[in-house]
Amino acid sequence: MTDSLSNQLAQWVLTYDENHLSDEVIAKALDCVLDSVASALAGQSALSAAAARGKTGVLFGHGKSKIWFSDKSSTLAGAAFCNAMAASSLDLDDGHRSARGHPGSAIIPAVLAVAEGRGLTDRQVLAAIAIGYEISVRIARAQNPAMIKTHQSGRWAGFGVVAACGRLQQLTLNQLANAFAIAGVWAPNQLANGSSGYANETGNWAKEGIPISVFQAVTAIHLARDGFTGPTDLFDFETHYTSAELSSVPDAPNGILATYFKRYACCRYIHPALDAWQRQFGSRSIDVAQIVTIEVQTFAWALKLSNKVRPDSLVDIQFSLPYCLAMLILFGPQALLELKTDMLFNDQVSALAGKINLTVRPELDRQFPAKTLAQLSVRTRSGDRLASPPSVPPIVLERGELEEKFYAIAKGKISHKRVQALICALTAERTSLSVLYKYL
Numbered sequence: 001m002t003d004s005l006s007n008q009l010a011q012w013v014l015t016y017d018e019n020h021l022s023d024e025v026i027a028k029a030l031d032c033v034l035d036s037v038a039s040a041l042a043g044q045s046a047l048s049a050a051a052a053r054g055k056t057g058v059l060f061g062h063g064k065s066k067i068w069f070s071d072k073s074s075t076l077a078g079a080a081f082c083n084a085m086a087a088s089s090l091d092l093d094d095g096h097r098s099a100r101g102h103p104g105s106a107i108i109p110a111v112l113a114v115a116e117g118r119g120l121t122d123r124q125v126l127a128a129i130a131i132g133y134e135i136s137v138r139i140a141r142a143q144n145p146a147m148i149k150t151h152q153s154g155r156w157a158g159f160g161v162v163a164a165c166g167r168l169q170q171l172t173l174n175q176l177a178n179a180f181a182i183a184g185v186w187a188p189n190q191l192a193n194g195s196s197g198y199a200n201e202t203g204n205w206a207k208e209g210i211p212i213s214v215f216q217a218v219t220a221i222h223l224a225r226d227g228f229t230g231p232t233d234l235f236d237f238e239t240h241y242t243s244a245e246l247s248s249v250p251d252a253p254n255g256i257l258a259t260y261f262k263r264y265a266c267c268r269y270i271h272p273a274l275d276a277w278q279r280q281f282g283s284r285s286i287d288v289a290q291i292v293t294i295e296v297q298t299f300a301w302a303l304k305l306s307n308k309v310r311p312d313s314l315v316d317i318q319f320s321l322p323y324c325l326a327m328l329i330l331f332g333p334q335a336l337l338e339l340k341t342d343m344l345f346n347d348q349v350s351a352l353a354g355k356i357n358l359t360v361r362p363e364l365d366r367q368f369p370a371k372t373l374a375q376l377s378v379r380t381r382s383g384d385r386l387a388s389p390p391s392v393p394p395i396v397l398e399r400g401e402l403e404e405k406f407y408a409i410a411k412g413k414i415s416h417k418r419v420q421a422l423i424c425a426l427t428a429e430r431t432s433l434s435v436l437y438k439y440l
Contacts, residue, residue, distance in 0.1 A: 005235035005246045010176035012249045013163045018127035029126040034426045036108040038406040042338045043089035048205040052085040065113045068440045076113045077218045083109035085211040090265040091318040099140035101153035107132040110161045122431045128164040134253035136160025142245035152190040154209020158183040161217035181230025182220035195304040202306045203316030261397040264336040269302040270321045272374035275395045280388035290380045297361035298374035309353040314339045322353035
């Protein structure tokens, strides 16, 4: 179908003039790269990332594409898969509220793997990243939940990879439209996992399917280039996708500007409660032994997480609001910047988590997903009741906080000089992706 929505999206992806990219979008794209790199460094030691690196030779063979912060390399697909696995392992990667998921840990590892050694300009690469965010977020937002039962990132992140990498690899319009179609058909269904899944054991490393969606998207690009086809009318059914979201071609890829960055390595549905505690009680001295209960009123999706008070794995922690809030209260926000195994089976944390009760507050639920909010109420043995306001704004990480986050994660892993070089390579004034590739 020559007038299909996949063709229209492909047309915009291939013809957008990167010279029209605003300074604001460039700066945001650089921040997104910095945050993805930091998240990957934090996730390198996770079981999932180690398993992926250990099997690259068997699964992908050998190649020259760099697996970040290691002495290993692989094929383009292998490196993109491994780096996406590391970046998404600890749930520290960036997010987008209207997409309800994580575009960066899919798009950025794939784009950097494609761009490495190809002689592309920094602007070309950053434009591809911004375009990838625009496409993936639009498609995620267009999904009809009545028919597409999950918003998990693996369902839609691959479209952003196809857009960004297909543009850099100069696919034709027909090839790119078919790559979208192939990636859409082969995307992981994710029906069992996560807060929207039917399975109970959601604390597993399969998570949101981001790394496999990256591999499938890269595969779709290569196959489409050789004439492989998919149903290019996949977006043309109002039963599955809202056409208005996809048919209005943007003037510029500004969707990336709404990306947020995370200071806690846990599901974004947990962050409002953590931010409410930090803003209201973080600077106060509260005797934890005097706490009788903590009531958390929030939106319904937060209660669909596993929320175990005694998690069995690091992934379990990432999806437990009571446990993460207890960790924050006892050990401060630094304990949630990079989850470590010594936080498992901690009796002190579990005891406090057991005092945390979760309920849905209708007026907060109605504002989801545009806003994710929580209100906390603390009752002590002395009879005091301390409460946070009902609409605590999220704690936003700006460029300075992103750099601090990277330094904190890097401590004891890589040298201070290497961190400085990576940060400098990703500043608007001194951007040099060739330096970035050198130090990853």
